[in-house]
Amino acid sequence: MADTGRALIGAEWREADGTFTVYAPATGQPLGEVADCGPELTARAVDAAAEAFPAWRAMPAHERADLMRAAARELAARAETIGAIMTAEQGKPLAEATGEVLSGADHLLWAAEETRRLYGETVPGAHADNRIWLLPEPVGVVAGITPWNFPVSMITRKLGPALAAGCTVVLKPAELTPLSAIAVAEAFVAAGLPAGVFNLVTTSRPAEFGAVVMADPRVRKVSFTGSTEVGRELIRQSAQDVKRLSVELGGHAPVLVFPDADPVAAARAVARSKFLNAGQACTAPNRIYVHSSLAAAFTAELVRRAEAAELGPLIDERAVAKVTRHVEDALARGATALTGGRASGGRGTSYPATVLSGVTDDMLICREETFGPVAPVLEFDDCDTVVARANATPYGLTAYVWTNDLNRTIRIAEELQFGMVTVNGGPLAPPQAPFGGVKSSGYGREGGHHGVADYLEYKYLSVGLGR
Ligand code: NAD
Secondary structure (H helix, E strand, C coil): CCCCCEEEECCEEEECCEEEEEECCCCCCEEEEEEECCHHHHHHHHHHHHHHHHHHHHCCHHHHHHHHHHHHHHHHHCHHHHHHHHHHHHCCCHHHHHHHHHHHHHHHHHHHHHHHHCCCEEECCCCCCEEEEEEEEECCEEEEECCCCCCCHHHHHHHHHHHHHCCEEEEECCCCCHHHHHHHHHHHHHCCCCCCCEEECCCCCHHHHHHHHHHCCCEEEEEEECCHHHHHHHHHHHCCCCCEEEEECCCCEEEEECCCCCHHHHHHHHHHHHHHHHHCCCCCEEEEEEECCCHHHHHHHHHHHHHHCCCCCCCCHHHHHHHHHHHHHHHHCCCEEEECCCCCCCCCCCCCCEEEECCCCCCHHHCCCCCCCEEEEEEECCCCCHHHHHHCCCEECEEEEECCCHHHHHHHHHHCCCCEEEECCCCCCCCCCCECCEECCEECCECHHHHHHCCEEEEEEEEECCC
């Protein structure tokens, strides 16, 4: 493993006063020591990003794109190595981890191409001697804060659009998965990105990092992905300096399987999105509403898929305790575990793929984000009221619908209060699509040209042609 005890600040890999230990969830064994940066080093990282900003912003778009493409190539070339690091510190299967690195490289490539499309606008003038233009400008220095569940893609989804827009970045990865982030930073250095454009600050004290970047007027935007609780705190802090903020927060995704759908195809797709990353995804289905006429066929296939799923361990003991609490609450209130249903025990933090039937809306699992491999199935008969049940959550990230009825597709998609609606499967996070939520799932979009626009200000320029 590379030397990981240092933080990337400007052109240098700097040592901090102390380090913290990263552990493998599969074994509980230590994996490495990482720089534990305090407020002083965070401030130096902001200095470096602020110094690098004018030249990065002024660099012609195609040159910025060349450097970003080189970084994408470096990342892709290291996919297996970085994937192995991710598997060790986060626990997901190697194929998922390697795939995530390759998808991260793809997001960077897409954003690189977008640099050449940072168009402004010409707007009709207010009178004959007036011209009006809108000029896209990068917001400035950006602080990024990322979670542990997708340790590489969460970073590249912030870095890609920020760098494309002409911003420089100080990034703080989750303290549970800093080794993947260090490996990403090494790829950017190898690609020749100018010093200070991307700075990486690892720390075991995230609130101190947050306080420094929120208080520094040079940081013009904070992009956060993580829990709704921390997101709320950052929203409060951002008021002080009126900072731009993007917050991608928790989710509680409903799945609606209508009577005209193919129950086997639906169950297969639900199993894929439910058991990916052992259910530790903000987009994971959390309430699976199945029409009672399809329930038997649907659950039989879901159980088959659950029993064949390849799952890594959960991130830590707390995660196992939360999943256990949700499942025990459901079982105590009358649900049945068709497969799984109790922690595997032994070494590590494993929990088996679980399917619960007989679940009702009042159970804990239907109200709190589980973040584990448990698929709760709720039956319904009334197609008219099920959408209201799906919407009855403070979250609004993603919803899944299964139907072949065109009218129903359009009506339901419009009624669902979620940032993303997937009908009959389909990928959720390709680089060209704006990923993000509404309500307590946050605001801001990552991906697509809307994602790049989140890092831009449109300056309104009015020119009089005074004669
Ligand atoms: P978390 O909020 O505990 O941590 C996320 C990041 O915030 C970490 O880097 C952490 O160090 C940092 N952090 C914690 N306290 C902070 C503070 N006071 N100030 C500044 N930074 C602070 O979340 P988590 O447990 O790592 O991630 C899981 C959550 O993330 C889930 O709720 C999940 O739904 C959500 N998530 C959302 C998306 C999305 O796009 N909407 C994607 C992935 C994960």
